Amino acid sequence: MSxxxxxxxxxxxxxxxxxxxxxxxxxxxxxxxxRQCWVLFLDERAVPVPFLLPVSDLPLQPDEHVEDFATLVAEVCVDNAAAEVVLAWERPGETQLFPVDWEWIDACACAFAERAVRLRGQVVVNATGASMVELHDAEELGPVLR
Structure with missing residues (x-):
């Protein structure tokens, strides 16, 4: 298959x-x-909407622009009849998530929830492949998400 x-x-x-x-x-x-974040949009049947949003200009650490990012995603959801989104964190050369990545994961989850954007999940794509981000994995980092 091609x-x-x-x-x-x-x-x-x-x-x-x-x-x-x-x-x-x-x-x-x-x-x-x-290093960038991809936003994938899914319709009410969980079928991908043919619209992708790659974002490569996010600052190293989440700041007030997280709110702008969440607002943009909420608007794109409305414009494209998306019911939920997936965030994919592209991290070349890495094999693990670092505290700053967990800050982004947490900040986006909170900001999206405030805008009623249903987050289907977050995925990391790194040197070991792609995998779902599991929040219990962050507990090993201690107070990073608290």
Whole structure:
């Protein structure tokens, strides 16, 4: 199956399970090349909306622009009839999430919730592949998310 066929299949198949979400993100992002965040939009049936939002100009640490980012995502959801979103954190050369990544994960989850944006999940794409971000993994970092 060609890359285009795979993407066509991913964009017409519901992403109902975590494995489906990871497969979708892997198909879209591929091998991590630059530090950025991808926003993928899903409709009410969990089928990907054919609109991607790659954001590469986020500051190293979350600041007041997190609110602007969440507002933008909320507006795109309305404009594209998206029911939920997936955040994919592209991290080339890394094999783990660092405290600053967890700050972004937490800040986005909070800001999206404030704007009633349903966050289906967050995925990290790094040197070891793509995987769902599990909040219990952050507990090992201690007070970073508190």
């Amino acid at each position: 890359g285009t066929d795979l993407l066509d299949q991913l964009f017409t198949t519901s992403a109902r399970t975590d494995a489906d979400v990871v497969a979708l993100v892997s198909g879209v992002v591929g091998r991590p090349i630059r």
